[in-house]
Amino acid sequence: MTNFSKLTISSVFLALLICVPAIIILSYIFTPSSEIWIHLKQTVLEDYIYNSLYIMFGVALMTIVIGFSTAYITTMYTFSFSHFFHYALILPFAIPTYIVAFIYAGMFDMTGSVTTFFLELFDLKISEINFYDIMSIEGAIIVMSLVLYPYVYLITKTYLRAESASVIDAAKTMGLSSWQIFYKVVLPISRPAIVAGAILAVMEAVSDFGVVDYYGVSTFVTGIFRTWFGMGSVEDASKLAAMLMMFIFLLIFLERFQRRNKKYKSSGKDFRPIAKVKLTGIKNFFAFSACFLPFFFGFLLPFIQMCFWFSISYEEIIDEDFFILLQQTLFIAVGSAVLITALALLFVYNARRTKTKTTDNIAQVAKLGYSIPGAVIAVGILIAFSLFDNSIIYIFETYFGINPGLIVGGTVTAVVFGYAVRFIAIAINNYESGFSKIPTTYDDATQTLQVGERRAFTSVFAPLLKNATFAAFIMVFIEIIKELPLTMILRPFNFDTLAVRSYELTQQGQIVESSVPSMFIVFLGIMSVLLLAKNMSKD
Template sequence: MKDRRAKAVTANRPLKIGALAAAALCLLPMIAVAIAAATGSLDTLRHLADTVLLRYTLTTLQLMVLVAVMTAVIGVSTAWLVTMTRFPGVRIFEIALALPFAFPAYVMGYAYTDFLDHPGAVQTALRAVTGWGPRDYWFPEVRSVGGAAIMLALVLYPYVYLLARTAFLQESATANLAARSMGRNAWGAFWRVSLPMARPAIAGGVLLAVMETIADFGTVSYFGIQTFATGIYTSWFSLADRGGAAQLALCLLIFALFLAILERIQRGQAKNHNAGKRFERCPPIRLTGWGRLGAVVLCGAPVLFGFVLPLVLLLTMGLESEQNLFSNRYLHFLQNSITLAGVGALATLIAAIFIAFNQRLNPSRLSTSSAHLARIGYSVPGGVIAVGLLVPFAFFDNWVDAQARAWFGVSTGLIFTGTITVLVMAYMVRFMAAALNTLEGGLTTIKPSVDGVARTLGKSPIPMLWRVHLPILRPSVFTAMLIVFVDVMKELPATLIMRPFNFDTLAVQAHRLAADERLAGAAVPSLVIVAVGILPVILVCRSLARQRPGTRSNRSHV
């Protein structure tokens, strides 16, 4: 018996070590930021408090509130319409409403700035029709806090839309029909029954959108808005003050972790709603007259302004730029982007597999805690992760180089920070939650008895994972890798801070051209990023489509 236990412990050891190492790496940037902020000079923090800290705080809070309200209104209303009602084009809107998710917010900002700015098509046509001069009229400024909030809301409302739609799809008809039998109309039943039942999922989606808002760098930096994200970058590069950057990063980290805790609480509350033993879907309401027209307009507006129009604008700008996507220069950018996305996705997937599989085979407080710690990075902005990883690894690189010079008279250079190694680590920390959630969803479909049978056949954990679980999890593994691949392609702040010299990506190139006001040129790499981002959106929508009323694979019974 003791020999069997010893063999089991030995067999599980590589799995546990891999899972704990991955979780420790996800925690490292947060610890490094806290230490760097505590050991940095307080003079910088005092200077920031006297000058820009209040502005950073107020602007960030203003963006958060605006994005939260807009994403909640757009996401909830459209989700309820496509789930609970029937009107012309509803099947198309089910997928189309999620397509703006493929756009990075900074790409949306580039497109609309070129369209709405003073030399853009809208104001040029306005002056041509009215004969007004540049100072004869007022036009909303797109490069403002409100403009940035609209750009962010247009690409982030799918968080709320997808989660709210899932909640509405899982809603039983019992409570809804009871409300209707008591004299409530469709709107009253929605307000009194559907909305309260879906509130945890809606709040979770809004919190995810808010976390992405505080992490955004590309949009706010291009619009000239000073937030914590831009302040970190300015302190690190423009002022060469790593202590000040770490202190700003710590402030943002604390707030991001607070939002992550709220999101976790909301997710836990979402599990408490139960439809009962007998589950029947709410019969969809067929809209007529003005109601049908209003539904088409309400669902069509986010698709038009969040996907169709910016896509047309980018295509037009790209054609006018006369840039060749297949030139050696752009092929180099594309190669760098694919290399980073591929390596980052593979490394993140392997680490997520170790964490998820260790939690399944060795359920304990330690394995559960490691899975929770690994998810922290999703709520932390890329700039914070970049600062948190550069501080310890830059110190290690300098120490190794100094030792090599002292002992052997040679320079080792920058082993970690001079290559893509630390950048791939940053991607792993940032997007571990996306891969882990997808894999855990797949693992729940595999019965525990499968593990027992594999063990009775003499399979240790690693061979069991390779020969039994991974073949079953192939769709989940592919989806997780694709989602992380696309997230890395879109990621800007960490890439901008940590990329090696002369190792630019499509996202960095788009940001650089836009910063130089060469928006037509920025459209070319932006289009490639959007094209790649459409793939996981379609996969998610296809998965949700299987849950709609009448789908055989999702019928519930006792």
């Protein structure tokens, strides 16, 4: 058996293993309805569907408005601090959505610091004013949109920067005004990028647990937790998970359908970058304000509040147990990121060396896990591992008279496997980008010189993939640090991470104290992003 065939067999096996949770969850669609499921249909299922759809459309609308407008302004114009906003508008990605939700609740709910300050300032009571409660579905949509709009911003800005100035010039020669160029030319040609970014944001929003649970909004994800842990029904929780998966797959289909046969950039020898127009006066003020407000409410305000809360509570929270918690978080994040990066390399390297449609499809199948919510993946893994453990226990009790206990269920192995299913797509994408920069003549040269697979990889490809490997590791590391629902469901007993600890403190009403683990998450995220940016500048 050749090394090549070993690679292919390993890739197929791993791809099938990654698909197991999704296959198990989907199989529950066909199970008979139980009394609990009938009860869910009669009471809360309609709310789950309505609220999930409401969040989807609300987040889509807000992220499109914020993301596209800021991308358009920073691409087409120069104004005060425009270079700063080019990078600053990405910073909301550094703070997990659920942490921003906790902070805004601590500031703007009925007993929040900002609410209390203004009530005392004007000597009013909460009953005397028309108070808007942020702890609502609309508040959840606002918070999610402020954190997730960079999806639309980044994709649209990348597209607009790749568009040729000749398109704009052609519109001007036809006598179109700036406003007409915007809505007749720029907006229509940007639609595929806008929709792609909005669907990514919507997928994140509909998969969220921390925000909707803390704000008391009933969605599919909160329903999965309540049905599993509150009602003790694995089967019905799996049915809800299957319905949520169908929602996500429908979004993926719509995104792929709307961008079929569409190109995202201009090409040709006449390509010229769009020349930015310098804004002055009132136009400069409005452009600055349009970019500052999302940056302020999406990153700066929650970050400042978190720093203040951290300064008054860190002595109470940071102790020996907290350092153990930090060590556990770093241990599982670094270890999982290394493993996931290595597995992703196996998929992409196999596809590169074999150059067949089959091996390429294997890698694409492995990437499907990223489109599935963490809570859904966790439910599928728990069921799969439970079946595996029960089978092993039955064999040992039948033939050896001993009970070995749980083998993989309720262990760190389950958590790491969940991370692999969820985040291997990130690493695969980085490696695909890295391999695309390596000419195929290198492959031909190694084959002509009859260089073995192992030597070809270590001597030729590995050195050229250092930046892609580092980028894949950092991006997976960031995602694992922030992951909440998957970790909460799969973690072993008495094994917490920074994300879980932050959530538990908020559940206990300790919003201020939750800023301490949250600050460490944000600090690790910012440091990772800076390292990633430095690595990209060398690429």
